Amino acid sequence: MSAREAILQRIRSAQAHAVVPEVERIIANPVRGPQPAPVADLVSRFIEQAQALSSQVLRVDARNEIPHTVAHYLAENSLGNHALCWPDFLELDWIAARIVVAAQPTSADDAVGITGAFCAIAETGTLMLLSGAHTPAATSLLPETHIAVLDSARIVATMEDAWDLLRRERGGLPRAVNFVSGPSRTADIEQTVTLGAHGPARVLIVLVG
Amino acid sequence: MRVGLFVTCLVDLMRPSIGFATLRLLAHAGCDVIVPEHQTCCGQPGYNAGDHTAARELAIKLALEFADCDYVVVPSGSCAGMIRVHYPTLFPDDSEPARRVRALAARTYELTDFLVNIAKLQDVPGRFTGNLTYHDSCSGLRELGVKQQPRALLAQLPDATLKEMAQCETCCGFGGAFSVKFDEISSRMADNKARHIHASGANTVVAGDLGCLLNIEGRLRRIGDQATRVLHIAEVLAGDEGQTS
Amino acid sequence: MKVASLKFQRNAGKSLNNKTLQSALKNIESRFVGARREAISHLDDFEAVRSRATTIRDQVLANLDQWLIRFEQEAQRRGAIVHWAETAEEANRIICDIARQYGVKKAVKSKSMVSEECGLNDALEAAGVQVVETDLGEYILQLAHEPPSHIVAPVLHKTKDEVSDLFAQHHHLPRKTGIAELCQEAREILRPHFIAADMGISGANFLIAETGSVLIVTNEGNGRLATTLPRVHVALTGIEKVVPTLEDATTLVRLLPRSATGQDITNYVSVLTGAKALDESDGPEHFHIVLLDNGRSKMLGTKLQAMLRCIRCGACMNHCPVYQNVGGHAYGWVYPGPMGSVLTPSFAGLAATLPLPNASTLCGACAVVCPVSIPLPDLLREVRHQQSLANLRPWRERKALAVWAWLALRPIWYARCAGLMSRVLAWLGGAKGRIGWLPGAWTRGRDLPAPAGQTFRDLYRKREKP
Structure with a gap:
């Protein structure tokens, strides 16, 4: 008998009571747990929570302001003028902002990664990133600085709302869904929080609109 | 109302004054108190050591002895918790003894819980002058929800000031057999408790369980504190600690 | 990992006298306990979320076979x-085979207690x-060649200075003293290592039946790196980790970091979910998931089943006054504290873990904070009960209990013995009213306040019938 059969058989004999299988019904009708109280202004709630987790948030009115905002941020933090980005952002006028961007697989030496986000969650100030051919996961992971561009209309209240949005727009999950809430951190040594562990040490959210 | 006093084996042996203080409080609350003569132990030592047989037999014995009481009152959160919370789990079936034991469980109360929520005592008879701090014994607190009751009663003592210690809900390290099986850990836990008692500024520590009191007092004396008074809540509320009649 | 739980007493004693460890353990109260209290207060109704989380876990355990399938x-x-x-050995064999199949030379690991349970590193090496x-x-x-002492903060027992020494010795770089410098x-x-690794190994906080996904929570980003860069990803986890839907996983994620x-x-x-698509530039080409039983299914349908709800947050140990004083190593295996004292006997056997369920005052602080309402004190009592039924308790303890039970059921004899003991103890207490030495362990660290010399029952009888 295979391990699989042996384990399943042991489970079944322990569950001697007959339970009607409801697996598919439960999956078809997912139940939300208790939800946080609704907030009137999702954008300000998101900003507040993101900042509490040490993300920086800068607001711009339109997409064409992104390169200048990024340039200003990079200069202010002495982060150079090179960045990797998702291909979606190549169309912006980076030259005018004196930023050199490239959309290619991330290497260990890249200092800045610019990504979009599928949506964001106001409850915890969290970005939701989906992996894909044009949205590689490593861009938000390897560089020391992660800059995420987020459309303010894509801020939802809770993670449950984000799942609903994903099911509605994409039908299912991509290989990797990464929820990002601020720069990477560790508190392993003496339970003292230090920002910048293995992932980015800085997260900037450029909020559009 | 007819109230049976379950003295507990520890009070019977180690500090009878707590039993008499309890009698005085119950009488003061207008209860008609009986003290069944052949009571011994609730069975907790066996139950917590994994021996359910003796615990079951003692539960049946107790249910018989207190059969004609409206309430059973216990000056100990852990013994009251044993009867109220754990007896029913030892008798899940529908037999006659099981029904009797479950009925006993339902009408058993820890002393301060009974005085506040059943007897609705408004004027405790004791007198106490000075600062005291209260240690929340684990079983009373977490199995029976005894938290505000002792504080409400202490507040009825006009000259007593409650100075809460830090971590008043943290275990003192007694834990029955734990205190001798793991005496080093137990002593360290009692040390932590002693530190918080001292930091509170109170010169009297009060609790609702004699096991905790013996542990705390024993450690305080061993580390050289002969001054801090260690009293059962009944002794404070009845104001007759040390007297036996 | 070898089980050293029988030495609990001795190791706990060493821990109590280890000044470095004691200073490290002080962080539990100041960091974990306070932070949890604060984070829980951010939920509008913690008890409602906790109750839903408990239902989710129970729902899965009731039909675990179907959810796994x-x-x-x-x-x-x-x-x-x-x-x-x-078994652990089988899991190790499977993972070594995977490594061999893909010609793996180097594996990077994200933290996984299940892999500690299996001793996977040794097998791979x-x-x-x-x-x-x-x-x-x-x-x-x-x-340091040491086992973890906490399931969430594995190195809780070490101070910054010890880490400085260790890094200086292994990295051959100037000794750093700041925590931020050490992290850098x-x-x-x-x-x-991440860049060069062929294989990434992770655990799984949850398995999602709806989508066939592995959910991992991390702070450092190493979990993401280990599951994104290497061409092979192996997730090793226990069979009990499955939850039905993304919504259910979300409810549990509301509780796990807050509690941890x-x-x-x-x-x-x-x-x-799944391996990388052809057009993706990153992500593992091969994704293997290893589901480990190792004693878990044996707990189903028993009084210990509730233990399988556990989401490994560590709140029970953070709030356990015994753990707070002795740390995790004393428990002698991967899972310390209250949850470990229930799990370890089930995984490693009752005989190899005798002290564990007894090393608790049953104070109940663990059950109050458990995000999935596991009645830990009841389960610890149940393991004690199993020890008793298996006749594993020491001879002296059994004799003492037999004498106690005999007396407690015979009130006349009981009263005589209590009366005698009261007189003896009062005599020993003398004028001071306390006893400094008695046979047995009580007076090793404490005095015994002496009784007055007469039991309550004797005094009461005299009062009623003078």
Whole structure:
């Protein structure tokens, strides 16, 4: 008998009571747990929570302001003028902002990664990133600085709302869904929080609109 | 109302004054108190050591002895918790003894819980002058929800000031057999408790369980504190600690 | 990992007298306990979320076979390969085979207590695979050749200075003293390992049946790196970790970091489904999931079943006054504290773990904070009961209990003995009213306040019938 059969058989004999299988019904009708109280202004709630987790948030009115905002941020933090980005952002006028961007697989030496986000969650100030051919996961992971561009209309209240949005727009999950809430951190040594562990040490959210 | 006093084996042996203080409080609350003569132990030592047989037999014995009481009152959160919370789990079936034991469980109360929520005592008879701090014994607190009751009663003592210690809900390290099986850990836990008692500024520590009191007092004396008074809540509320009649 | 739980008493004693450890343990109260209290207060109704989480876990355990099959189907449909392992050895064998199949030379690991349970690192090293722990805490332990002392903060027992010494000795770089510098140094040392690794090994906080996904919560980002860069990803986890839907996983994620580290959410929550698509530039080409039983299914249908709800947050140990004083190593295996004292006997056997369930005052602080309402004191009592039924309790204890039970059921004899003891103790107490030495352990660390010399029952009888 295979391990699989042996384990399943042991489970079944322990569950001697007959339970009607409801697996598919439960999956078809997912139940939300208790939800946080609704907030009137999702954008300000998101900003507040993101900042509490040490993300920086800068607001711009339109997409064409992104390169200048990024340039200003990079200069202010002495982060150079090179960045990797998702291909979606190549169309912006980076030259005018004196930023050199490239959309290619991330290497260990890249200092800045610019990504979009599928949506964001106001409850915890969290970005939701989906992996894909044009949205590689490593861009938000390897560089020391992660800059995420987020459309303010894509801020939802809770993670449950984000799942609903994903099911509605994409039908299912991509290989990797990464929820990002601020720069990477560790508190392993003496339970003292230090920002910048293995992932980015800085997260900037450029909020559009 | 007819109230049976379950003295507990520890009070019977180690500090009878707590039993008499309890009698005085119950009488003061207008209860008609009986003290069944052949009571011994609730069975907790066996139950917590994994021996359910003796615990079951003692539960049946107790249910018989207190059969004609409206309430059973216990000056100990852990013994009251044993009867109220754990007896029913030892008798899940529908037999006659099981029904009797479950009925006993339902009408058993820890002393301060009974005085506040059943007897609705408004004027405790004791007198106490000075600062005291209260240690929340684990079983009373977490199995029976005894938290505000002792504080409400202490507040009825006009000259007593409650100075809460830090971590008043943290275990003192007694834990029955734990205190001798793991005496080093137990002593360290009692040390932590002693530190918080001292930091509170109170010169009297009060609790609702004699096991905790013996542990705390024993450690305080061993580390050289002969001054801090260690009293059962009944002794404070009845104001007759040390007297036996 | 070898089980050293029988030495609990001796190791706990050493821990109590280890000044460095005692100073490290002080962080539990100041960091974890306070942070959890604060984070829980951010939920509008913690008890409601907790009750829902408990229901979710119970729902899965009631039909665990079907949820596992549903998970397996969906994971396979998405291109993952699912393995089942009855024992730790079998899990190790499966993972070594995977490594051999893909010609793996180096594996990077994200923190996984299940892999500690299996002793996976040793097995892989023996199979010629270099294993690099990448969670900062686990990395420190790998350098120090020590087991974790906490399931969330594995290196809780070490101070900054000890880490400084360890890094200086292994990295051959100038000794750093600041925590931020030490973290930076570890980042720089470990980054090339991530890039060079052929295989990433992770655990799974949850398996999602709806989507066949593995959910991982991390803060450092090492979990993301280990599951994104290497061409093979192996997730090793227990069969009990499955939850039905994304919504259910979300409810549990609301509780896990709050209960564990007092964070509203961890920096990263990654939901990984299947292998990389052809057009993706990153992600593992091969995704293997190993489902480990190792004693879990035996707990189903028993009084210990509730233990399988556990989501490994560590709140029970953080709030346990015994753990707070002795730390995790004393418990002698991977899972310390209250949850470990229930799990370890089930996994490693009652006989090898005799002290564990008894090393608790049953104070109940653990049950109050458990995010899935596991009645830990009741389960500890149940393990004690199993020990008693198996006749594993020491001879002296059994005799003492037999004498106690005999007397307690015979009131006349009981009264005589109590009366005698009261007189003897009062005499021993003398004028001071306390006893400094008695046979047995009580007076090793404490005096015994002496009784007055007459029992309550004697005094009461005299009062009623003078």
